[in-house]
Amino acid sequence: xNATSFDPTRVPHLLGAFAPVSDEVDIEDLQVIxxxxxxxxxxxxxxxxxxxxxxxxxxxxxxxxxxMLHAVRISDGRARxxxxxxxxxxxxAEEKAGRALWGGLESMIMPGADEVxxxxxxTFKDLPDINVVRHAGRMLALAEAACPYRFDTDLATLxxxxxxxxxxxxxxxxxxxxxxxxxxxVFCYALEPPYLTWSVIGPDxxxxxxxxxxxxxxxxxxxxxxxxxxxxxxxxxxxAFFDLDAAMAGGSFLAWRPERGTRVMLVPRDGGPxxxxxxxxxxxxHSVNAYDDGPGAQAPVVLxxxxxxxxxxxxxxxxxxxxxxxxxxxxxxxxxxxSRTVLDDARVEFPRIDDRRIGRRHRHTALATGTGRTDLLSxxxxxxxxxxxxxxxxxTWDAGDLSVGxxxxxxxxxPEASADDRGYWMTFATDRTDGESWFLVLPAEDPASGPVARxxxxxxxxxxxxxxxxxxxxx
Numbered sequence: 001x002n003a004t005s006f007d008p009t010r011v012p013h014l015l016g017a018f019a020p021v022s023d024e025v026d027i028e029d030l031q032v033i034x035x036x037x038x039x040x041x042x043x044x045x046x047x048x049x050x051x052x053x054x055x056x057x058x059x060x061x062x063x064x065x066x067x068m069l070h071a072v073r074i075s076d077g078r079a080r081x082x083x084x085x086x087x088x089x090x091x092x093a094e095e096k097a098g099r100a101l102w103g104g105l106e107s108m109i110m111p112g113a114d115e116v117x118x119x120x121x122x123t124f125k126d127l128p129d130i131n132v133v134r135h136a137g138r139m140l141a142l143a144e145a146a147c148p149y150r151f152d153t154d155l156a157t158l159x160x161x162x163x164x165x166x167x168x169x170x171x172x173x174x175x176x177x178x179x180x181x182x183x184x185x186v187f188c189y190a191l192e193p194p195y196l197t198w199s200v201i202g203p204d205x206x207x208x209x210x211x212x213x214x215x216x217x218x219x220x221x222x223x224x225x226x227x228x229x230x231x232x233x234x235x236x237x238x239x240a241f242f243d244l245d246a247a248m249a250g251g252s253f254l255a256w257r258p259e260r261g262t263r264v265m266l267v268p269r270d271g272g273p274x275x276x277x278x279x280x281x282x283x284x285x286h287s288v289n290a291y292d293d294g295p296g297a298q299a300p301v302v303l304x305x306x307x308x309x310x311x312x313x314x315x316x317x318x319x320x321x322x323x324x325x326x327x328x329x330x331x332x333x334x335x336x337x338x339s340r341t342v343l344d345d346a347r348v349e350f351p352r353i354d355d356r357r358i359g360r361r362h363r364h365t366a367l368a369t370g371t372g373r374t375d376l377l378s379x380x381x382x383x384x385x386x387x388x389x390x391x392x393x394x395x396t397w398d399a400g401d402l403s404v405g406x407x408x409x410x411x412x413x414x415p416e417a418s419a420d421d422r423g424y425w426m427t428f429a430t431d432r433t434d435g436e437s438w439f440l441v442l443p444a445e446d447p448a449s450g451p452v453a454r455x456x457x458x459x460x461x462x463x464x465x466x467x468x469x470x471x472x473x474x475x
Contacts (some may be wrong), residue, residue, distance in 0.1 A: 006057055006107070012377050013061035017403045017430045017463045020050040020065070025459055026082040034453040036077045036441065037424060039412055042471040044426055044439070045071045045155075046406075047141055048464020049129040052085060053094055057103025060313060062379060062465060064104040066091050067129035067141050069155045070428065070461050072439045075472065079439070079455045084155035086141045088126040090116070108247060126160070130173035131466035135184045136205030139470070144224070145189050146170035166207035167199060173466070174286070175201075176228035179356050183208070185228050185269070187235060191220045191242055198233050198267060214267060214274060222254060227290035227303055228359045232275075232333075233267040234303055236284045240311050252314040256283075266301055266333055277331045277338035283308040288326070288351040289362045303329040304365065304389070306349055307340070312378060324349055326367065326387060344387050344394055349379075350406035350466075354423070363390050364444070366407045366425055371398055374432075379405065380463055384425070386447055395448040402429040402438065403463060409444065410469040421445050424452075426469065428461045437461040 008014050049065020059065070067086035072079055085091060093116045094101050101116060102125040103109025113121035128141040128149045140148040140161060147170040150158040162168050171186035178185065182203025189196050194213035202208040214235070220242040227234035239260035247253035258281035266275040288304035307327040310318050326344040331337070348367035357363075368381035376382060380403045385396045404427050411423040425442045439455040 006055075006059075008055050008059060011055075011059050013379070014051070014055070014059060016377075017380060017432065017435075018061070018377065019460075020052075020462060021068075021083075021460060022052065023459065024082075024084050026080070027458055028080045030072075030079040030081055030458070031456040032077070032079060032453055033456065034441075034451060036074055036079065036453045036455075038077060040074045040410060040424065040441070041076075041413075041473070042410070042469055043071050043073045043153075044408065044410070044467055044469050045069055045132050045139075046428060046464050046467030047086075047129060047132050048462065049127075050085070050462055050464075051100070052091055053098075053100040055104055056100045057107025057109040059104045060106055062130070063127070063144060063313070065127065065129050067127065067143075067149070068462075068464075069132065069141060069151065070464065071155055072455060072457075081439075081455075081457050081459075082155060083461075084151070084157070086128045086149050086151065087157040088128065088149065088160075089120055090123075090125040093117075093120060106247065106253060129465070132468050133175055133177070133184075134468065134470050134474075135175075135177060135201065136203060138205060142173040142175070143170065144173050163201065163205070163207050166210055169197075169211065171199070172223075172226060174225040176226060176358055177355070178228060178230075178359055180230070180359070185226075185233055187223065187226055187233065189221065189223050191244065193218075195220050196223070196235075198235075200269075209271075212271070214265070216265075216274065216276065225284065225286045227287040227305070229290050229292045229301055230359055231269060231292050231297075232290075232301060233269060234287070234290045234301065235265045235267065236287070236303075236305070237263045237265060238283045238311070239281050240283065254311065254314040256311040256314070256318075258310065258318065264303065264329060264331055264338055266331060275331075275333045275336055277336050279338050279340065281310070283311045285312075285349065286351055288365050289353050289358060291359060291361050293330075298334050301331045301333060303331065304343070304351075304362075305329070306351055306367070323347065326351070326365070343389070343392070344385070346385060346394070348385060349381070352406060352408055354409045354411060355468075356411065364388060364421065366409070366447070368405055368407070369396065376403065379465075381405065384427075384442070384447070397442065397448045397450055399429060401431050401433050403432055404429045404440075405463050406466055407442070408467050408469050410471075413471065413473070427467075428457070428464070430461060430463060435460050
């Protein structure tokens with residue numbers, strides 16, 4: 001892309017509900033409409049791309065943009081909001097210069113040593129702008145496939161986290177924490193061999209399995225999310241291949257090659273050889289969950305996920321509408337075969353479950369969806385939908401003029417509240433008519449009834465990506 005022809009005022013994901021904010025604030029005693037449940041005691045933190053300065057060269061949602069953390073702290077029926085940028089060395093250099101120095105990934109603009117010094121010169125900018133996770137006392141802002149950044153309870157950036165040098169290349173933005181073992185399982189893709197590795201971080205934060213190459217992956221490709229069962233790391237390898245030659249020539253750095261099909265890979269957590277299952281081409285941004293459907297090595301693996309009929313970023317040579325739906329894949333680890341069944345054909349994204357069910361059979365899945373009343377951008381939705389895997393029933397809450405994104409589950413505290421309908425779903429939302437932002441709390445036992453509490457945020461919160469609920473007392 002010609003950097004001089006780039007006009008950020010014409011990029012939809014830099015406007016409206018996505019428009020970045022530059023002020024960092026800390027506001028207490030927020031207005032609550034309704035009543036906050038007395039049992040909620042913790043902090044919801046959400047990440048998302050938010051350019052600190054006007055972008056140059058290019059801007060590709062959801063990959064580009066500085067990370068900004070937004071938090072709502074809830075305790076004793078009261079709420080507080082704060083936000084902070086994830087201050088990477090590149091962002092600090094740009095703040096010193098007072099302008100953007102790095103271009104978007106498609107533009108390949110990187111400053112020289114005369115602007116940023118030898119350590120940052122001719123390097124890609126760190127972009128920990130996708131997700132957040134807390135594990136072994138570390139709170140991490142996560143990038144697509146790079147080292148995360150640690151932050152503290154006030155959202156202040158503490159620095160890059162490479163786990164004492166054990167994960168120098170970084171990790172995925174979507175790690176999975178096994179609720180039984182406390183292990184955090186991650187993967188990382190790369191532009192050079194080994195193209196795909198997986199690792200395990202123990203419950204104490206020590207890397208117990210360093211980067212382990214995945215056999216059979218001999219080209220650089222993009223994998224955004226993963227799933228986990230008691231036996232397997234589940235990876236979906238869609239035909240989205242990196243093409244650096246095309247990028248250097250001004251084209252797209254991602255090539256969609258549907259003739260190659262999509263492969264689902266089961267990587268045994270005990271270190272055994274992976275099992276492959278091939279299928280027609282589809283793209284997966286986000287998994288719901290996976291589990292082993294029975295005991296023993298021959299038991300099939302069930303994977304629920306949102307299936308797109310093609311890659312949704314970069315140019316496409318395919319015609320026809322773009323679709324997204326909730327799908328269940330069933331993988332036979334003995335025969336290496338896979339079947340797929342549509343569970344819900346509504347256009348959905350940002351699936352979440354009760355994280356205590358990761359790797360186990362789950363029941364309720366929450367998804368962002370659209371009513372179809374108005375045209376919305378990718379990553380913007382005006383309703384929330386819940387799917388019941390036991391009964392096949394769906395229910396929807398229509399958000400009206402509010403644009404919503406991902407919703408996150410906050411369970412009721414205590415062992416007696418282990419069911420995933422005992423708790424609350426929560427999310428930020430922005431009114432499309434006046435730009436006012438809210439934090440919504442919906443009851444899990446009857447989410448379609450709407451929020452039991454709406455917290456007014458006195459500054460606009462841009463639509464973002466992924467968040468998590470962090471109870472004050474860690475389970």
